[in-house]
Amino acid sequence: MSSDENTMPAKFDTIKFDAEATAKNLGHANLKAFQTWMSLEPDGVAGPKTITKLISRFCSMPDFGNAPEDAQWPTSCLDVLCAYAFDQVNVGASVVREAWLMALETWNHTCGIRLTLGNDLNAAKVWATDGPLPGSTLAWSFLPQNRCDDRIEQRYDTLVTWDRDFLAKVILHEIGHAIGLEHSNNQADIMYPSISSSPYSTYPGPGDKSTLVRYYGPPTTPPPLPPPPGGSNVKHFSEYLAKACSDYDPPAPPDDSGGNLFP
Numbered sequence: 001m002s003s004d005e006n007t008m009p010a011k012f013d014t015i016k017f018d019a020e021a022t023a024k025n026l027g028h029a030n031l032k033a034f035q036t037w038m039s040l041e042p043d044g045v046a047g048p049k050t051i052t053k054l055i056s057r058f059c060s061m062p063d064f065g066n067a068p069e070d071a072q073w074p075t076s077c078l079d080v081l082c083a084y085a086f087d088q089v090n091v092g093a094s095v096v097r098e099a100w101l102m103a104l105e106t107w108n109h110t111c112g113i114r115l116t117l118g119n120d121l122n123a124a125k126v127w128a129t130d131g132p133l134p135g136s137t138l139a140w141s142f143l144p145q146n147r148c149d150d151r152i153e154q155r156y157d158t159l160v161t162w163d164r165d166f167l168a169k170v171i172l173h174e175i176g177h178a179i180g181l182e183h184s185n186n187q188a189d190i191m192y193p194s195i196s197s198s199p200y201s202t203y204p205g206p207g208d209k210s211t212l213v214r215y216y217g218p219p220t221t222p223p224p225l226p227p228p229p230g231g232s233n234v235k236h237f238s239e240y241l242a243k244a245c246s247d248y249d250p251p252a253p254p255d256d257s258g259g260n261l262f263p
């Protein structure tokens with residue numbers, strides 16, 4: 001990882017928001033769900049420990065408590081086109097594209113989903129825009145609804161100072177939602193909802209992998225990707241993929257009784 005990682009919490013601290021108002025807006029049930037995710041006593045009361053956790057920036061408050069069981073893309077449509085339109089992200093177009101490619105390739109190397117990047121928001125099954133988001137939310141994403149004609153919207157915050165690795169981490173997390181992952185309370189998983197833990201995960205953790213392989217089977221070999229525009233940080237990108245692949249533990253093959261990887 002780049003040395004930028006060590007400076008990220010300071011960037012978060014520049015973001016001001018009202019944690020008590022956020023807790024009130026979440027509502028009792030969602031606050032209890034949030035406390036459960038954060039391994040706090042789920043009493044639905046915004047006490048000091050809960051406020052401390054709320055001050056940490058995390059993803060996608062709306063998805064707390066609203067996730068369907070086994071949200072996933074059906075196995076008959078694992079080619080999922082993604083597209084984004086980021087007009088205001090400060091890091092530059094080539095870095096944004098590189099962050100997306102990192103995120104999509106990481107999931108492609110984790111399970112049998114086949115995520116590709118396109119330009120047409122209307123044609124994409126996962127489409128993302130950016131804009132100012134309230135409270136501590138960095139980004140949000142809907143979950144798939146077990147149907148091939150689903151279209152999933154995402155939004156990324158414009159009130160934060162992004163850089164490539166930080167943006168890639170958040171895109172990784174949000175694409176995780178878009179392929180069916182709910183939040184995890186294991187900090188080793190990308191789906192841990194807070195990004196302020198140190199060190200935060202940049203690679204799929206055991207929870208991420210086991211769920212996705214159950215949904216989509218083991219990864220297939222995707223076609224080579226074109227280099228990112230400008231060719232910047234290609235070495236880093238390769239190392240990133242190599243790490244993602246080396247972390248992957250292939251599941252045992254199905255037994256002779258005809259076991260099926262797909263639920």
Ligand SMILES: [Zn+2]
Pocket residue numbers: 059060063173177183193
């Ligand atoms: Zn999330």
